[in-house]
Amino acid sequence: MPDIVVRRHSVHGMAVDQYASALRERLPDHEVAVARTPAGERDLVADATVLTGTNIDQSLLERAGSLRLFASSYAGYDHLPLDALAERGVTLTSAAGVHGPNVAEYVVGAWLSQARGFLRARRQQRDGVWQAFQADDFAGSRVCVVGLGAIGEAIVARLSGFDVETVAVRHSPEKGAATDEVYGYDEMHEAVANASYVALACPLTEETRGLVDRTLLRTIRPDGVLVNVARGPVVDTDALVDALGRNYLGGAVLDVTDPEPLPGDHPLWDFENVLLTPHNAGHTPEYYERLADIVAENVRRAEESGSWDGLRNQVDL
Numbered sequence: 001m002p003d004i005v006v007r008r009h010s011v012h013g014m015a016v017d018q019y020a021s022a023l024r025e026r027l028p029d030h031e032v033a034v035a036r037t038p039a040g041e042r043d044l045v046a047d048a049t050v051l052t053g054t055n056i057d058q059s060l061l062e063r064a065g066s067l068r069l070f071a072s073s074y075a076g077y078d079h080l081p082l083d084a085l086a087e088r089g090v091t092l093t094s095a096a097g098v099h100g101p102n103v104a105e106y107v108v109g110a111w112l113s114q115a116r117g118f119l120r121a122r123r124q125q126r127d128g129v130w131q132a133f134q135a136d137d138f139a140g141s142r143v144c145v146v147g148l149g150a151i152g153e154a155i156v157a158r159l160s161g162f163d164v165e166t167v168a169v170r171h172s173p174e175k176g177a178a179t180d181e182v183y184g185y186d187e188m189h190e191a192v193a194n195a196s197y198v199a200l201a202c203p204l205t206e207e208t209r210g211l212v213d214r215t216l217l218r219t220i221r222p223d224g225v226l227v228n229v230a231r232g233p234v235v236d237t238d239a240l241v242d243a244l245g246r247n248y249l250g251g252a253v254l255d256v257t258d259p260e261p262l263p264g265d266h267p268l269w270d271f272e273n274v275l276l277t278p279h280n281a282g283h284t285p286e287y288y289e290r291l292a293d294i295v296a297e298n299v300r301r302a303e304e305s306g307s308w309d310g311l312r313n314q315v316d317l
Contacts, residue, residue, distance in 0.1 A: 004032045004299070005044045007053025011073050012283040019052075019073075022292035027299055052295055058084055068308045071295045075099055075151075075282075076231065077315055078204050086317035091308040093298055094315055097150040098290040099282040103201070103229050104154035106281040108162075110253035111197045112138055114225045119251075119275060136196075136223075139163040144195040146188075146211075147202030147230060148177055155199055167191050171207075185211070189219045196250075197225050204231035214239040223250035229281050232258030237268070244271050255281040 004027065006020045016034055023032045035041035045051055045064045052071035058081055061067070067090050072080065075096045085092050113119065115138040124131060141164050145152050148170040156178055159166055166179040169191045173184040183191040185207055192198055198220060202208050212226070212235040220226065226249060228235055237258050243249040251273035260279065268274055284290075298311040 003047075003049040004030050005041075005048040005051050006032065006034045007041060007051065007055075008035050008037070009054045009073075011054065011287055012280060014285075014287060016053075016288075019288040019292060022288050023052075023295060026292055026296035030299070050295070050299060055079060056085075057081065061085070061088060061090070064088075064090070069093065069298065069302070069311075071298070073291060075149075076203060078231070082315075082317055091311060092315040092317060093294070093311055093313045095291050095294065096313045097294065098287060099284070100150040100154035102284040103151045103281045104158050106255065106277075107155050107199045107201070107227050107229060108158050110227045110275065111143070111199075111225060113275070114197075114251050114253065114273075115141075119272065123272065138197075141165070141196040142167065142194050143197045144169065144192050144199070145179070146191070146198065146200045148182075149201065149203070151229065152199075152201040153178070155201060164197075167195070169202075188216055192216065192220045192224075194221060195224060196221055198227070200226070200228045200230040200234050202230050202234065204233055208234050210234070210236050212236060212240070214242065217243040217248055220249060222248055225249075225251045225253070227253045227255075228257075229255045232256040232260050241267050244268075244274065251275075253277075255279055 004023060006016050008016060010016050020032050020034045033044055035044050041060060042063055045060055047066050048064060049066055050069045050071060051064060051067055052073065054073045056070050061084055069091045070085060071093050073095055075094050077092065077094050115136045117133055117135040120133055139162060143159060143164045144167045145155050146169040148168050156166060167181040168177040168179040169183050169185060169188060170177060171185065173182045176182060217239055253275045255277045256279055262268060294312055301311055302308045
């Protein structure tokens, strides 16, 4: 029986066979199988040491008598049964870092598109209107990155050539950052004050749920641009709609929303200064290759140490 099982649910529409092949290349001494059906998953997981995929539920976990590691295909893990994994002594790792380069490109591109008026240009092109308009400089702006995980650090790294003032918000500001200033979450207002561009790249926790509320949206500059590549509930959606409608905010680029998917009649669709993408900032053709690097490294670590602890991207349970 295979000791590594790949669940059948794809990521960003890419076939999981690509993922399984990448794992086999890196772990030639291991048997890697793809669970093609629900019944196949139930059978294969019974003897698997490693299960990897987007999710695991209680019923599947109960059948996984030999499971030592669940390697999530996502960077976030708020959707997983953390207590159940901990009770069964199953180590959990995430895909943190897989999205760093591509999501950072999304964020910087979003800011530049807003600064240079690309949304307006596209509308005018669609309508056949040749009319000059004013744009802004990105250079010289104050830019705030909320969350300094792999994605946040990748965003900061890509700002080095843009001549901007950078500030960051992180859970432990005493760790410092490669930015001009660093703040804790209790200093959010100080961090975003006078910020022309704000990116949310933090995990969804009790601390960050509703972090961007009505009060904070009034602190951000009225011409400020908010980009959310974190999770939808980090932003109070009603407050955001209100701020946009009252011109308290210059614009928003949202890859995640609350609710998600966003209903077709939701008012966010109607704002000309809002760009919505369907939670695909994390897509990259290198997704499975990067993910396989993480999982293979952890399997080798466990084999060498004899312990499924101290792994890369391990989540504290």
